[in-house]
Amino acid sequence: MTTATTIYQGALRTEATHTRSGQKIITDAPIDNNGKGEAFSPTDMVSAALSSCMMTLMGMLAVREEIDLTGLKADVVKIMASNPRKIAEIQVTFTHPNLVATDVQKEKLRRAALTCPVALSLAESVKQTINFNF
Structure with missing residues (x-):
């Protein structure tokens, strides 16, 4: 399909x-x-997909661990390279100032995020800088 x-x-x-x-x-x-920049660019979508995928896997873990992730925020920065024009780095900073979870659960959340399918599918040449503020 x-x-x-x-x-x-x-x-x-x-x-x-x-x-x-x-x-x-x-x-x-x-x-x-040469564009209008009135919507996401395709490379913006890749960067946003990385953060969304990571959040989704953290969400799956949170359901199992009974952690409320509501309000988890991801700030995403995309850095482009030239010759050839491509994504050089994606920086994602997750923030949840009121997360109620043990240190072990927080580590599980980090590991879940880093093993999301988008993260694993990106070329090794795309640097992924991921920060967790919780």
Whole structure:
């Protein structure tokens, strides 16, 4: 089954539709690469996908461990390289100032995040700098 269908809209914009839900995602080329920057760029989406995937795996663990992760925040920074233009580094900083969890549970959350499928799928040349503030 098709996961998504993407259509080029012109002017460096795409619209991807998730097959099962019908949800849509618009992407634009970034301003520094001849785009309008009015939506996520494809490389922004990769960076956001990393943080979302990590949160999802932490969420799965949190359910098993009965930890409330509500309010967990991820700040994401994408650093691009040139020649060739590609993602050089993705920095993700997780913050949850009121997390109620033991030190052992916090370590389990860290390990879960670092083993998410997106993290494991990125090329080794993409540096992943992950910080946990909880």
